[in-house]
Amino acid sequence: MPSISNRGHQMPASPIRKLVPYAEAAKKKGTKVFHLNIGQPDIETPAAIMDAIKNNHIKVLEYSHSAGNESYRIKLAESYKKIGANITKDEIITTTGGSEAIQFAFLACLNPGDEVIVPEPFYANYNGFATAAGVEVVPITSYIETGFALPAISEFEKVITEKTKAICICSPNNPTGYIYTPEEMELLKALVLKYDLYLFSDEAYREFAYEAPAMSALALSGLENNVVMFDTISKRYSACGARLGALVTKNKELINTAMKFAQARLSPPGLAQIGAEAALDLPDNYFDDTKAEYKSRRDTIIGRLNKIPGVISPNPGGAFYAIAQLPIDDSDKFCQWLLESFSYNNATLMLAPATGFYSNPELGKKQVRLAYVLNNNDINNAMDCLEKALQEYPGRTN
Amino acid sequence: MPSISNRGHQMPASPIRKLVPYAEAAKKKGTKVFHLNIGQPDIETPAAIMDAIKNNHIKVLEYSHSAGNESYRIKLAESYKKIGANITKDEIITTTGGSEAIQFAFLACLNPGDEVIVPEPFYANYNGFATAAGVEVVPITSYIETGFALPAISEFEKVITEKTKAICICSPNNPTGYIYTPEEMELLKALVLKYDLYLFSDEAYREFAYEAPAMSALALSGLENNVVMFDTISKRYSACGARLGALVTKNKELINTAMKFAQARLSPPGLAQIGAEAALDLPDNYFDDTKAEYKSRRDTIIGRLNKIPGVISPNPGGAFYAIAQLPIDDSDKFCQWLLESFSYNNATLMLAPATGFYSNPELGKKQVRLAYVLNNNDINNAMDCLEKALQEYPGRTN
Known part of the structure; x- marks a missing residue:
């Protein structure tokens, strides 16, 4: 065998x-x-999503563009203005859930043996995607006593080696619910620039912020070539089963590289894109x-x-x-x-x-x-x- | 940068x-x-697929089982009787297109540096998935003069090394249209058993056989632990954009391993599963x-x-x-x-x-x-x- x-x-x-x-x-x-x-x-799931899917007039359920339908990406890019990000349709790859965005980033940015630093506790599947890509997750512990706030930057610096290629954050956080403050985001920005690292920012829960808003990493100026944002409609619109996400970055070399991985798997799910595009017309108070x-x-x-x-x-x-x-x-x-x-x-x-x-x-x-x-x-x-x-x-x- | x-x-x-x-x-x-x-x-795309999707009564578009909906896998397994394969629902992982089945197989079966032999010309994206997994594609050339028939087994044996872990075939073939004869399939079976290799069988075009039928690798008896079949609804039902496929194997250790990769990405597309399940009720003469x-x-x-x-x-x-x-x-x-x-x-x-x-x-x-x-x-x-x-x-x- x-x-x-x-x-x-x-x-x-x-x-x-x-x-x-x-x-x-x-x-x-x-x-x-x-x-x-x-x-x-x-x-x-919002009726707008399910109705758009039900009201389709598709004769042949064709492959979409490997980066996702252009009409969807144009509207998605426009929606990022609300989080202070200036994004074009060509800086977005529509993915099969946020999961695939993470996979593309690991594959395109990290060599086998390279390290990504992640504050823990963290979303358990980062481990799985790291194993699949041959990448090492290096944890920095955050503590319940501080409400799982960002660990001291000195803790990050202690584990940075020449193999370190990225820091991966999730804010609002799964599993802690913690939201990094703008001050903490600025500390991360300085760290990332100092060591020339990628900042992977998993923003699956961006809308669910109950007192202060969650700052998007895309809104950090001067970090355009470092930030890779993972997005998804799963939690935002209670549409986990649609499997639709996005990888967003202003780094041109990286988006071109990630596109090669996207082309190999042909296209993201088609029906979900119809629903997700309709969701972008939901009123702001949705x-x-x-x-x-x-x-x-x-x-x-x-x-x-x-x-x-x-x-x-x-x-x-x-x-x-x-x-x-x-x-x-x-x-x-x-x-x-x-x-x-x-x-x-x-x-x-x-x-x-x-x-x-x-x-x-x-x-x-x-x-x-x-x-x-x-x-x-x-x-x-x-x-x-x-x-x-x-x-x-x-x-x-x- | x-x-x-x-x-x-x-x-x-x-x-x-x-x-x-x-x-x-x-x-x-x-x-x-x-x-x-x-x-x-x-x-x-058959109306049965699009109608099933349009007539859904989903309130919350939830994650499905990581292996796909049980009801779909039961019917899909039943349908494989027609190709001479005795498959249960637990021997199927529903994937995001045939593409993801290929990725899971490469990741679960092959170490970085391992080799997979593929008769060429071959589906170009095998190269992409191999690169992503750090795996080497070793080609064996088939020739237009013989209609792209299976190359001599001696040609395979010339390139088999201790790094060889699998042979990957596609029949009916993309890009040649060639269908391996039952005799050629038996030759491959003997080869695979002799060297204890996996046989990856891409059967995306199984139904499109114009004179003799295409034999499924799952119908090769005695090869239960070696065969991994890649399936997809893309071509069968003109539903490329649905992104729904399957990895099928009777190798228990392999299916359990592939399931860990499937769980990391949570679930395959949900709406497509509804359509694909309905398609299995289409009459045989469809x-x-x-x-x-x-x-x-x-x-x-x-x-x-x-x-x-x-x-x-x-x-x-x-x-x-x-x-x-x-x-x-x-x-x-x-x-x-x-x-x-x-x-x-x-x-x-x-x-x-x-x-x-x-x-x-x-x-x-x-x-x-x-x-x-x-x-x-x-x-x-x-x-x-x-x-x-x-x-x-x-x-x-x-």
């Missing part, structure tokens, strides 16, 4: 999906499972209701979490995630126990152990990520479960 | 798309361009009309080509491509000249230089690929242009 590749062996399994069989078993027993484990919004709903949920979940004895959860400024520190021995064991051995009012909850969001899983052993993608009533019921569970859990610590 | 990666520099530009600016310029001058250059079918149409076009184009003095084009058994050898100095120059400097009855034609389909471009310097994705009338008009052009072309040879 022919063998599997080394990167195939090294490729990390999804840390979130490994609990799925336990959730399925719980449901089979008749237990209600509150899903706070995954960033799948429950908010409805996000008001969605934001108000998420903000209210955030207030509910953070309020409830911090009232549970031994639990700490800093107030996240954006996205729809919170990290909570729990009085437990091991978050993987606890999350499995919730599904396997616990119920309250015939219900339990599913959480993401934070071990998967740190390069060193030990750092996440007492933390979980909660995605507030349920309505306030369900969140309250889920928090009732969590409170009760923490009283009963055999691995409780003090 | 940070630098581009080595693989970014090495990544080949699309050989087909580099002529696009010349075609655009010709159209601006008012010249009609017959597009025989790209495998974009003109046949209508392909009859399409096949009859392509066969008639093939007969037209091959008949016309071989009547032009100095032109040789073997009769392809499948797909919708033909390779023609022309009395010219350089196919890249000729194809550009057709767009830049030639017209007949205010029309010209766009062809794909075969240089892009060979590892050594010299081998394709007198050859072009023609995709018969136009109706018979347009094909005849295009052949009138070609006949005239070959009389006028300054680089004509004898």
Whole structure:
């Protein structure tokens, strides 16, 4: 039998999906499972998107331009004015989800063995894309005590080597919800210029900022050749299944290089582009209701979490995630126990152990990520479960 | 300014798309361009696909399972019985086009520096995916004189080294239209078993076989752990823009490994899966009309080509491509000249230089690929242009 590749062996399994069989078993027993484990919004996809897709008059569902339909890119570029970015259609490659934008950037910017610095906890799939590209993720730890603010620049400088090619940030952050302040963005800019690095900026959650807005890296002047922005319609429009994102950069050599990877895979999904283009005509106040709903949920979940004895959860400024520190021995064991051995009012909850969001899983052993993608009533019921569970859990610590 | 990666520099530009600016310029001058250059079918996408997409009742366009919707995989697996393959839903990963299936296979099976043997001329994008994965494509030349039949097995054995991990075939073939006979498939099976290699089988054009059927590699018994089949709905249902394909293998370790790459990118396109599932309910005779149409076009184009003095084009058994050898100095120059400097009855034609389909471009310097994705009338008009052009072309040879 022919063998599997080394990167195939090294490729990390999804840390979130490994609990799925336990959730399925719980449901089979008749237990209600509150899903706070995954960033799948429950908010409805805007009718404008679904209607545009339904009202198409396509006779032949053809390949689109490898960079995506020109009409879509023109409108998307125009929309970036709102975030202070001066972008043309030729500085955008439409991708299959934000995921493909990350892949293109890793492949086009980094050689095998090169390093990308990422503040942790971070989106677990960066590890997967790095493994696929033969690239090393070098973590810089951020801490719950500071609400997961940007670590000191000196911490970055300690790990910068000649192999360092990029810094990758995500703001508003998955999994912490933290939004980098304009001051922190300026510190990153100075660092990136000093060492001539790329700044990869994952802005999947840009619209979900509840007090101060999230600054786009594209708005940092003088950083045009360094910034690569990853965008996606997945969270913005509750359209995760559309698989439509974008790689945006003003670096001409880089966009030309990324285009070669885009041409090899021919084109991004066609139907999704029709929906995404229609979404750009939504009124500016479209996000008001969605934001108000998420903000209210955030207030509910953070309020409830911090009232549970031994639990700490800093107030996240954006996205729809919170990290909570729990009085437990091991978050993987606890999350499995919730599904396997616990119920309250015939219900339990599913959480993401934070071990998967740190390069060193030990750092996440007492933390979980909660995605507030349920309505306030369900969140309250889920928090009732969590409170009760923490009283009963055999691995409780003090 | 940070630098581009080595693989970014090495990544080949699309050989087909580099002529696009010349075609655009010709159209601006008012010249009609017959597009025989790209495998974009003109046949209508079945109404069953478009209707299923239009009639969806989706409220939230969610991520699907990373392997694709279970209901789709169950029906797709069932459909493979028709090609003599015994496949379950768990042996299928739904991918973003056939392209992603190729990428997953290269990443999961091959280490950087490993080699995959591919009979040439071959689908140019294999080169791109190989470059992205750090893998080497080792070509074995097939010849127009034999209609691009499988090269002698001894030719494969000459280049097999300890780095050889796979053989990649495409039958019916892009760009030659050749279909490997059952005898040739058995020879490949013996070779693959002898050296314990993977057999990657790109079956994008399986239904388009005009005399003898195309044998699926999945129907080769005793090769269950070696065969990885790449499938796609792009050509089958004229749905290139849907971006939906599949990786199919009975090798459990491999499917589990490929799933880790699939989980990292979350899910394949959702709307396309709805359409593709509906297409599986089309009656068995759905392909009859399409096949009859392509066969008639093939007969037209091959008949016309071989009547032009100095032109040789073997009769392809499948797909919708033909390779023609022309009395010219350089196919890249000729194809550009057709767009830049030639017209007949205010029309010209766009062809794909075969240089892009060979590892050594010299081998394709007198050859072009023609995709018969136009109706018979347009094909005849295009052949009138070609006949005239070959009389006028300054680089004509004898």
